[in-house]
Amino acid sequence: MAPTRTYLFSGAKPQVDHIFPLRLKGGDEVYRKRIDVIWNFRPMPAGVNNFKRARHPYEFFQSEEGRKHIDEYDYLPPISNVELWRDDKRFIWRRKLKMLRALKARYDLTLSRA
Numbered sequence: 001m002a003p004t005r006t007y008l009f010s011g012a013k014p015q016v017d018h019i020f021p022l023r024l025k026g027g028d029e030v031y032r033k034r035i036d037v038i039w040n041f042r043p044m045p046a047g048v049n050n051f052k053r054a055r056h057p058y059e060f061f062q063s064e065e066g067r068k069h070i071d072e073y074d075y076l077p078p079i080s081n082v083e084l085w086r087d088d089k090r091f092i093w094r095r096k097l098k099m100l101r102a103l104k105a106r107y108d109l110t111l112s113r114a
Contacts, residue, residue, distance in 0.1 A: 010045075017044045019073065019095075020088045023054040035088055039096035042073055058085035075099050 019042060020035040021027075027035075052060045052069075060066035061079055070079065075098040077084045077091065084091055103109040 014043045014045065015049045017042045017049045017052075019057050019076075020091065021052070021054050021057075024056060025054065031088070035092065037092065037096075039092050039099060044072070058082065075102070 018035060019040050022032050022036065024031070052066060055063075055066075058079070061070045070076070075095045077094060079085070084094065100111060103111070
C-alpha cells in the first residue's frame, strides 16, 4: 500500500505494527477485533514496534521519542485532528478510505465483498 516507500530492516525481522495497539489499556475483545484489520497495519522493525507496544498512537506520536516516527506512516490524519485520533473506529475507517482511494488511483483496483 506504500509503493514509494522502501522497507530496509537491516537484519531485524519486520513486524506488523497495529497503529492502534492490540494491548491498549482498557481495550476489550470488541476493541481488539475492531482494530485487528489491515487498515490499522504497517510493517516496521521489531525494535520500534516493541517500543510503542501498548501506547495510544496519539500519545506516542506527540511524545519526544515518537514524534520522529510519524513520517514513517502513510495514510494518517493530521496530528492536529485530535478528535479523529481519539476515535479508533473513525480513524481506521478514514484510513481505509484513503488506502482504497490509493489502490483505485494507482492500480485501478476496487475491493468488493465476495
